[in-house]
Amino acid sequence: MKSFYVTTPIYYVNDEPHLGHIYTTIAADVLARHQRMSGRDVFFLTGVDEHGQKVEQAAESRGVSPIELANMVVKRYRDLWPRFSISNDDFIRTTEDRHKKAVAEMWRRLDAAGAIYKGFYEDWYCVPCETYWTGTQLKDAEAWESKACPDCGRAVDQVKEESYFFRLGDYQEQLLAHIREHPDFIGPDSRRNEVLRFVEGGLRDLSISRTTFSWGISVPDDPKHVVYVWIDALTNYLTAAGFPDENMPHWPADIHLIGKDILRFHAVYWPCMLMAAGLPLPKRVFAHGWWTVEGKKMSKSKGNALKPDELLEQYDADVIRYFLLREVPFGHDGDFSFAAMKQRYNSELANDFGNLLNRSLSMLYKYRQGVLGISGNEEACDRALVADVEAMQRGVEEALEHQAFHDALEHINAVVRHGNRYVEENAPWSLAKTGDNERLDTVLYHLVETLRLVAIQISPFMPRKSEAMLEQILNEPFKTENISMRKHSGWGLLAVGHVCAKPSPVFPRMD
Numbered sequence: 473m474k475s476f477y478v479t480t481p482i483y484y485v486n487d488e489p490h491l492g493h494i495y496t497t498i499a500a501d502v503l504a505r506h507q508r509m510s511g512r513d514v515f516f517l518t519g520v521d522e523h524g525q526k527v528e529q530a531a532e533s534r535g536v537s538p539i540e541l542a543n544m545v546v547k548r549y550r551d552l553w554p555r556f557s558i559s560n561d562d563f564i565r566t567t568e569d570r571h572k573k574a575v576a577e578m579w580r581r582l583d584a585a586g587a588i589y590k591g592f593y594e595d596w597y598c599v600p601c602e603t604y605w606t607g608t609q610l611k612d613a614e615a616w617e618s619k620a621c622p623d624c625g626r627a628v629d630q631v632k633e634e635s636y637f638f639r640l641g642d643y644q645e646q647l648l649a650h651i652r653e654h655p656d657f658i659g660p661d662s663r664r665n666e667v668l669r670f671v672e673g674g675l676r677d678l679s680i681s682r683t684t685f686s687w688g689i690s691v692p693d694d695p696k697h698v699v700y701v702w703i704d705a706l707t708n709y710l711t712a713a714g715f716p717d718e719n720m721p722h723w724p725a726d727i728h729l730i731g732k733d734i735l736r737f738h739a740v741y742w743p744c745m746l747m748a749a750g751l752p753l754p755k756r757v758f759a760h761g762w763w764t765v766e767g768k769k770m771s772k773s774k775g776n777a778l779k780p781d782e783l784l785e786q787y788d789a790d791v792i793r794y795f796l797l798r799e800v801p802f803g804h805d806g807d808f809s810f811a812a813m814k815q816r817y818n819s820e821l822a823n824d825f826g827n828l829l830n831r832s833l834s835m836l837y838k839y840r841q842g843v844l845g846i847s848g849n850e851e852a853c854d855r856a857l858v859a860d861v862e863a864m865q866r867g868v869e870e871a872l873e874h875q876a877f878h879d880a881l882e883h884i885n886a887v888v889r890h891g892n893r894y895v896e897e898n899a900p901w902s903l904a905k906t907g908d909n910e911r912l913d914t915v916l917y918h919l920v921e922t923l924r925l926v927a928i929q930i931s932p933f934m935p936r937k938s939e940a941m942l943e944q945i946l947n948e949p950f951k952t953e954n955i956s957m958r959k960h961s962g963w964g965l966l967a968v969g970h971v972c973a974k975p976s977p978v979f980p981r982m983d
């Protein structure tokens with residue numbers, strides 16, 4: 473079985489989960505579920521980033537130790553994921569022993585490759601972003617006077633300390649060649665160009681250890697140094713794959729899903745580290761955009777970060793999953809609003825989806841006691857519907873190949889709309905009136921079979937809603953986790969004489 477390894481960033485434990493964190497995790501979950509259905513041996517990793525000065529300071533300000541803070545926030549994440557039906561296979565914490573071992577081994581390999589040297593570090597540091605800036609970068613960003621972080625605008629601190637450096641610059645040409653030869657390495661394309669320009673501008677060696685705080689993993693054989701949090705964090709993807717074991721069936725990762733703000737770490741530092749350590753590079757890094765909420769940037773200081781609980785109070789987790797991936801093309805920025813969510817819910821889910829399911833099963837009961845009859849001679853409109861269902865299956869597959877979630881959903885919605893048109897065109901109520909039972913059976917069969925295949929395609933996005941649909945169609949308990957495209961995706965698998973369950977609304981209208 474071909475493996476498929478998908479990751480989310482590991483989330484800092486200095487703060488509670490919010491909309492941005494659930495977004496990436498849901499996207500990764502959709503890919504994982506889709507690939508499992510397609511028969512791949514999936515390994516889906518998420519987790520938390522526990523080390524670094526930022527976490528140390530957050531703990532201090534709350535009067536707890538870093539590990540106490542980490543334990544609290546980790547619990548929040550662990551409790552949260554099942555509520556969103558997140559099907560991760562592993563959850564990594566960077567304070568685990570397996571990870572400390574992996575980081576130490578990564579360090580040794582970089583060192584053995586001659587990629588590390590000791591020097592002095594004199595720069596500007598933004599603690600909240602865990603990012604270093606040179607004087608030139610501050611000047612370029614017109615932040616020299618204010619000593620503000622070019623990214624977030626908060627004050628940067630000057631640091632001068634003994635530090636180990638990674639010879640990032642030595643890998644510049646190799647990285648450029650890799651990006652040019654592997655057009656799929658970075659997505660979307662706009663981000664790929666951004667990274668190319670950045671690397672062409674020249675790579676500066678990277679400071680990779682600190683001596684000014686202690687919350688982290690010690691440098692092997694030099695415990696006064698702590699490994700820079702990004703070297704620590706990036707290595708998590710290898711740890712979970714079994715590193716430093718020689719046998720790593722899931723490595724290289726098929727895709728790292730990340731937000732656009734951490735692209736440089738994943739598309740520049742990480743591949744260079746891997747090249748230096750002699751390890752294969754991930755196949756793809758995809759950077760999604762950022763959400764604003766009701767037109768405003770989410771921020772801790774403004775206190776307007778959208779909390780998962782707030783969302784779940786008003787909407788079913790599956791509807792949130794659907795909305796986040798439908799509203800904004802993956803890779804673009806977007807604005808979240810409750811009004812937009814309700815609007816989309818009512819039009820696409822309640823009106824289109826819910827309606828098709830309800831009216832189809834209601835008619836099956838009203839006219840045929842819930843029993844599927846023989847699908848007789850196909851007319852052009854029947855063939856068109858079947859063709860559209862098959863086009864949807866190919867379309868979803870293709871769209872998810874390049875993480876175009878909104879396109880995948882649009883393919884599915886197009887079939888749902890087609891199904892509703894098909895009902896109007898064939899007017900089963902007239903067929904029932906005139907007693908054209910053969911045609912009536914054919915039409916009802918096409919509707920229910922279309923719904924079954926639509927439910928299968930939507931299942932990675934809305935696993936519980938899909939289950940509710942399939943349980944009515946199949947009239948038995950069903951777990952979407954058991955869907956296999958090979959076994960379940962062909963047209964015409966519903967048996968003649970099968971009795972569907974009575975419809976009950978899966979997407980009730982919201983007022």
Ligand code: MSP
Pocket residue numbers: 480481482483484491492493495496521705706707708730731732733734761762763764770
């Ligand atoms: N710990 C690092 C990642 C290390 S990965 C080896 C980190 N953590 S984070 O908790 O600050 O952010 C995690 C993710 O949340 C990032 O991908 C970031 O893009 C995402 N988001 C944070 N705010 C966001 C929005 N407003 N919208 C969408 N995603 C956002 O960075």
